[in-house]
Amino acid sequence: MNALASATEFPARRKSTYLNSASVALMYRGCQQAIDAWNQDLAENGTINFNEIAEQTIFDPLHKAFARLLNATPNDIAVASSATEQLSSLAWAIMPPSGSKILTTGIVFPTTIYPFARVARHTGAEIKFIPGENGYTDPQKLLDAIDDTTAVVCLSHVEFGSGQQYDLRQFADACHAHGALLIVDATQSAGAVPIDAPASGADAIISGGYKWLCGPFGASVMYVAPNLQRTLDPGLIGFRSNKDIWKLDVEYQDFPDSAHRFEFSTMAYGCSVGLAESVRYLADIGVENIQAHNLKLADRLLAGLDALGAQVVSPRNNAERTSIVSAKLPNIVSADVVDHLNKANIIISPRRDLFRFSPHLYNSTDDIDHALAELKQFLHTVKH
Ligand SMILES: Cc1ncc(COP(=O)(O)O)c(C=O)c1O
Numbered sequence: 001m002n003a004l005a006s007a008t009e010f011p012a013r014r015k016s017t018y019l020n021s022a023s024v025a026l027m028y029r030g031c032q033q034a035i036d037a038w039n040q041d042l043a044e045n046g047t048i049n050f051n052e053i054a055e056q057t058i059f060d061p062l063h064k065a066f067a068r069l070l071n072a073t074p075n076d077i078a079v080a081s082s083a084t085e086q087l088s089s090l091a092w093a094i095m096p097p098s099g100s101k102i103l104t105t106g107i108v109f110p111t112t113i114y115p116f117a118r119v120a121r122h123t124g125a126e127i128k129f130i131p132g133e134n135g136y137t138d139p140q141k142l143l144d145a146i147d148d149t150t151a152v153v154c155l156s157h158v159e160f161g162s163g164q165q166y167d168l169r170q171f172a173d174a175c176h177a178h179g180a181l182l183i184v185d186a187t188q189s190a191g192a193v194p195i196d197a198p199a200s201g202a203d204a205i206i207s208g209g210y211k212w213l214c215g216p217f218g219a220s221v222m223y224v225a226p227n228l229q230r231t232l233d234p235g236l237i238g239f240r241s242n243k244d245i246w247k248l249d250v251e252y253q254d255f256p257d258s259a260h261r262f263e264f265s266t267m268a269y270g271c272s273v274g275l276a277e278s279v280r281y282l283a284d285i286g287v288e289n290i291q292a293h294n295l296k297l298a299d300r301l302l303a304g305l306d307a308l309g310a311q312v313v314s315p316r317n318n319a320e321r322t323s324i325v326s327a328k329l330p331n332i333v334s335a336d337v338v339d340h341l342n343k344a345n346i347i348i349s350p351r352r353d354l355f356r357f358s359p360h361l362y363n364s365t366d367d368i369d370h371a372l373a374e375l376k377q378f379l380h381t382v383k384h
Contacts, residue, residue, distance in 0.1 A: 004285060004293045004361040010214075017346040017367045021212055022160060022188060022324050022358035028214040028281050031274040035216060038270030050269075052246055058269050059260075061276035066221045069190065069283045070197040070205065075229070078222045078262035079272050083187050083208040084111045085236065086222040089262055090204055091115035092235020094181060096151035098124030103145055104154045105130050105137040107164075112156045112185040125151065135162045135313040135326070135354070143174050150180040157195070157205075158188035161351045163314045163324025163358075165193060172201025181228075187211055190221075191279070192294055192360065193322060194287045197223045204228070209271065212360060215278040218271035224259035238264040282361075290361045294323035297359040297368055301325050304372035308379060313354060326354040332382065340378045346371045 005028075007013045012026045041049055063074035070076075080086045092115075096102055102120055104113045106129040113127065120127050130142045137159070146153060153175050158165045168184060175182040181203040186195060190205075191212035197205055205223040209215030224232070234255075239245060241264045243254045255261035282290065302325060305312055310327040328334050334355040341348055341355075348371070349356050359368065 001293075001296060001365040003364040003367075004290060009281070010362040013362050015345075017363075017370050019357045019359050019363060019367065019371060020347045020349055021192075021360040022163075022356060023211075023349045024217075025211050025214045025360055026362055027210075027216060028278040030281055031215050031278040034277045035270040035274035038273045042270070055266075055269075056245055059263060059272055062219070062221065062272045062279065063260075065276045065279035065283065066223070069279055069287065070195050070223055071199070072197045072223055075258035075260065076197065076223050076226060078224060078259040079267075080220050080222070080263065081218055081267045081271075083185060083206050083220045084115065086206045086220055086262065087111065087183075087185065088115040088118070089234045089236040089264070090183065090206070090222070090232070091119045093232040093262075094152060094183075095119055095123055096125040099149065100125045100151035101147075101149050102127050102152045102154060103130065103142060103150055104128075105132060105142060105156070105159070107132045107135060107137060107159055107161055108154070108156050109160045109185070109187075113154055116152060116154055116183075135159075135352075136164060136315065139166055139170070143170065146174045146178050146180060148178050150175070150178055152181050152183055154183045154185070156185045156188060157190075158186075158193060158322050158324065160188050160324075161313075161354065161356070162326050163188075163322040165189065165315075165320050165322050167319065168195075168200035168202050172203075175203075176201065188324070189322070191282050191287065191290070193291055197225075209275040209278070213275065213278055214282065214360075215275035216271045218268040219275040221275070221279075222259065222262060224262065229259055229261070230257050232261070234262050234264065236262075236264045240264050240266075285361065293361055294359060294363075295321070297363055297365065298323040298325055300365055300368045301357055301359070301372070304368065304375075308372070308376060323360070324356060324358045326351060326356040328354050329379070332379075336382075337375065337378065341371065341374055344374045346374055 059079040186207040190207035209219040
């Protein structure tokens with residue numbers, strides 16, 4: 001099976017067997033070109049082209065593209081520089097009070113929960129981690145823990161370590177039945193797993209740009225559900241946090257009545273222009289098609305890892321699995337596996353005591369076969 005994307009669209013495909021999208025994905029060429037062009041124009045022309053109107057409307061293409069990807073509207077989308085930044089602004093806006101609980105899993109990526117933990121230290125709210133077993137969190141345990149004292153469930157849609165995916169609608173319904181909010185970190189899913197934001201019921205969905213969205217460092221996106229857009233008081237504010245960003249009157253403060261109230265400052269604006277190109281490109285291909293492609297690659301990988309006697313921790317059922325496949329080999333240090341494959345120009349990452357593969361649309365079955373053959377070779381070497 002061929003890759004879904006060509007080497008023209010992802011030139012870096014030619015350089016290595018790149019199976020590391022859960023860490024940093026290859027960047028879509030159209031994105032890189034847009035960033036380069038934007039930076040060059042700024043360097044050569046300053047505000048001649050990048051004038052007040054251009055700065056005011058700079059996020060429009062990304063609002064439009066990410067809204068399309070999530071079946072939302074441009075007013076539901078806020079742009080910033082990183083997922084951490086957006087989660088932090090949101091956590092201070094929600095500010096779960098003393099006596100309330102914030103729930104998450106014991107295997108979540110630190111960034112997903114740290115901003116809420118910081119706010120909880122300030123207000124006296126409690127953070128509760130639902131423990132997993134062997135890198136797996138039983139979703140029912142998390143659902144059962146939601147009660148009337150729950151203010152927020154903070155969930156990574158797809159877990160970074162294992163690729164486990166959660167059913168957002170199920171969690172949104174459980175949260176809303178108890179007056180809690182569902183905050184979703186989609187950094188490991190957006191661009192690879194279809195998300196219909198309104199249908200999911202999630203109250204906010206955040207994603208960094210440099211993983212499955214095939215964009216750059218320096219730009220991230222956040223969906224805010226329409227019913228929250230007029231009420232939240234963002235934790236981070238600045239001159240952009242106004243309906244009229246050029247009024248520049250210190251006594252004026254009038255948030256936009258949309259998710260745009262979370263946009264607060266200048267940033268490496270070219271990154272947002274580039275990310276819009278990546279997101280538009282992925283939406284044109286269709287995330288359903290990308291997901292089907294990636295899961296076929298995962299199938300092949302799983303079959304090969306099974307044949308080599310690896311212990312796979314990633315879920316295998318259709319509802320919970322993704323193309324993140326993490327495993328270990330009996331009596332073998334996973335870091336050595338990663339080291340060997342990376343030296344053979346097959347790029348994967350170590351995560352905790354596992355080695356993690358994360359193929360995406362620019363990978364083919366040849367890439368998977370090549371990685372498995374090299375892994376077999378490695379096992380042969382260490383056993384003899
Ligand atoms: C689930 C998840 N959220 C957030 C991040 C990082 O967020 P950012 O670098 O955009 O702040 C990562 C990075 O690995 C991640 O896996």
